[in-house]
Amino acid sequence: MRRIKDWPADERPREKLLTSGADKLTDTELLALIIRTGDSSSKASAVDLARGLLIRFGSLRQLAGASTNELCQQAGIGPAKAAEIQALFQIARRFHDSRLQPGQPYSSSKDVFCHFHERLCDYRKEVFLALLLDAKNRLIKEVQISEGSLSASIVHPREVFAPVLRESAAAVLFIHNHPSGDPTPSREDIEITERLKQVGDLMGVRVLDHIVIGNGAFVSLADRGLM
Numbered sequence: 001m002r003r004i005k006d007w008p009a010d011e012r013p014r015e016k017l018l019t020s021g022a023d024k025l026t027d028t029e030l031l032a033l034i035i036r037t038g039d040s041s042s043k044a045s046a047v048d049l050a051r052g053l054l055i056r057f058g059s060l061r062q063l064a065g066a067s068t069n070e071l072c073q074q075a076g077i078g079p080a081k082a083a084e085i086q087a088l089f090q091i092a093r094r095f096h097d098s099r100l101q102p103g104q105p106y107s108s109s110k111d112v113f114c115h116f117h118e119r120l121c122d123y124r125k126e127v128f129l130a131l132l133l134d135a136k137n138r139l140i141k142e143v144q145i146s147e148g149s150l151s152a153s154i155v156h157p158r159e160v161f162a163p164v165l166r167e168s169a170a171a172v173l174f175i176h177n178h179p180s181g182d183p184t185p186s187r188e189d190i191e192i193t194e195r196l197k198q199v200g201d202l203m204g205v206r207v208l209d210h211i212v213i214g215n216g217a218f219v220s221l222a223d224r225g226l227m
Contacts, residue, residue: 013047027060034088039076049076053085061215064089065122093118106137106173109220112211120177120213128155128176132169137208140167155192157199164205171206175213183214185221193227 013029022030031050038045044052053074057063063085071082106112112131120127126148132140143163146155164172174196176189185193193210200207209222221227 028054031060031063031085034084035077035081036084042076044076049074049081053077061122064092065124067124089122093122106131106133106139106208109209109211109218109223112173112175112209113213113218116175116211117213117216117218120175121181121215123177124179126176126179128174130160130163131173131175132164132167133171133173133208135170137171140169155196157196160196161199161203161205164203169205171208172200173208174210176210177213181215183212183217183219185210185212185219185224185226190221190226193221197227 013025013032016029017025017033025033028047028050031053032046035046035049039049053063053071054060056074057066066085068079068082068086071077071085072079077085116129128145128148130143130145132143134140141163145160148154160172160174163169174193178184189210189212193207196210197207207227209220210227211221212219
């Protein structure tokens with residue numbers, strides 16, 4: 001099998017990018033530039049390795065959520081190449097991560113989705129977050145309450161409201177992701193939200209919303225009249 005450097009110049013990913021622009025490269029070619037080198041034992045080029053990864057995972061989006069162990073199960077991908085691939089996707093997430101900053105006001109469920117979607121949509125586990133707000137609904141602090149299994153997070157009111165009390169928050173907003181990509185609230189989501197709202201009412205803390213984030217979509221329990 002020919003090495004990439006033996007290909008015609010206009011077929012090599014790096015040269016193609018430099019002469020025609022990054023937007024002209026396929027997903028396979030872009031990924032090959034990150035992988036950089038092939039696998040000498042199988043004589044597979046970097047393009048072959050990139051193509052194999054995309055076939056195995058189905059898309060860049062699915063590849064972005066792969067663990068080190070999952071990446072290394074692909075022939076020719078070791079810990080070093082897996083780290084490079086994961087670094088690429090983490091940079092992409094941070095570039096798009098326009099998270100709410102302390103002092104910034106909560107305005108709508110759609111704005112929260114826009115702030116958190118890129119960060120949460122690739123997570124393989126459910127992550128439950130609380131946004132602690134002041135009396136004018138301005139962000140005080142973001143707190144991760146729990147990280148659950150592939151199907152559910154275990155959320156206890158005492159873990160939720162301990163930081164609320166510590167920061168003297170006047171209101172709280174909950175966010176969690178659905179790894180399945182479907183943001184439809186489960187019965188458990190609705191039940192825990194009602195439980196947390198009851199605790200908030202007793203403590204004089206307003207529970208404004210619970211937003212479930214999926215792949216490209218979200219559901220606000222407040223907007224749906226489910227709390």
